[in-house]
Amino acid sequence: MAPIPKRGTVAVTGAAGFLGGWVVHLLLDKGYRVRACVRNAEDPLRTTFLKEMPGYASGRLTLHSADLDQPGCFDEIFKGCHGVAHVSHVSDYNDADYVARVCGHVIDSVNNSGSVTRVVVTSSIAAVISEADIHEVVRRPVFYEDRFPDEMNPRRTPERGQGYSMAKLIAERAFAEAAEKSGAWDAITCCPGDNVGPIQSAHQKDMGPWQHNIEMMLEGAYDQNLVYRPWMTVDVRDDAECHIRLLESVNVKNGERYIAWSTDARNVEDICADIDRLLPELRHATPQVTDPFPDRIKAREAEFRGIWAGAELRNDRIRAVTGVTFRPLDDSIRDCVESLLSIAKVQPVVRPVVEAAA
């Protein structure tokens, strides 16, 4: 039950992903040894960007194939590691038994390692605010770590879209209980907001979903966000920094959860318009938002927007225990757009150049 030593060895699950890739990148920058866990280390589309990181050439970064659906998948990889950043998705968020089972696979490998003293588990703000009854947001509008969705609501079911939120809470609790039982390691949960920022590999443009939404904006068509919720954002690089600082922190205890977001919230149509404001040289032809919701939801747009406007986003705790500072959303949008253009070769829709009159 201890923070990891500076420049120790850390395993990262989901290392080919948007967030996991940045956790790897920043760990290397800070001098750590990193074991990047991907499903297929031989897949060039998903792993070349990792192999191009300078630490790979020296052997400070190693890649490992592991599918968390397989028991024992991380046994050999975690041996000798001081910490684990368990960032990866699971294959199915709607099956609670499956989710508990694969948490068990990771936990068993941590227990078997004989060396891991801290695990940071990536959860989500969905485990803080995903409500089956939107008026719960009115009743409890302060979004902070002790807030949980109303778990007693009978409409909180995977069939009604709550599977992701439910699964994240299953994972948070499974890791905290296992760590408590072990006494040899502790589990800290990180609940990130909506990640925006630069991709590092072309395949990440389709993931997210937030960078994929920005890709769609660039290409000329994008959708309204669910129940008109503004994006509640964190830069992906700051999110990765939070994960690392939680691994290192002497101020956290087993079972605690920390929300990683800047507290910047912005409507999706404003984010789309921001592309032209931030990068006028691009001459982005700002598209109109498509509202795909049924009429009964559309009729309540003003009500929903009012509810979200009353929400209060807090990040006091993670700033207090880690000292992290969050960069402004404008920087995240700009860097996301530039990475989509330069790395994924996204072709934006642009306004025609107007010739100046003679």
Ligand SMILES: NC(=O)c1ccc[n+]([C@@H]2O[C@H](COP(=O)([O-])OP(=O)(O)OC[C@H]3O[C@@H](n4cnc5c(N)ncnc54)[C@H](OP(=O)(O)O)[C@@H]3O)[C@@H](O)[C@H]2O)c1
């Ligand atoms: N993006 C956000 O805005 C956001 C917000 C809140 C929370 N989160 C959480 O942050 C974490 C990372 O999100 P992300 O956006 O970076 O996701 P991502 O880009 O889709 O990456 C997730 C990674 O999970 C791995 N994965 C999926 N199923 C797996 C399995 N059965 N075994 C092993 N690996 C598996 C994939 O590995 P391969 O590529 O090797 O196949 C993938 O690279 C997730 O836990 C997510 O719930 C994300």
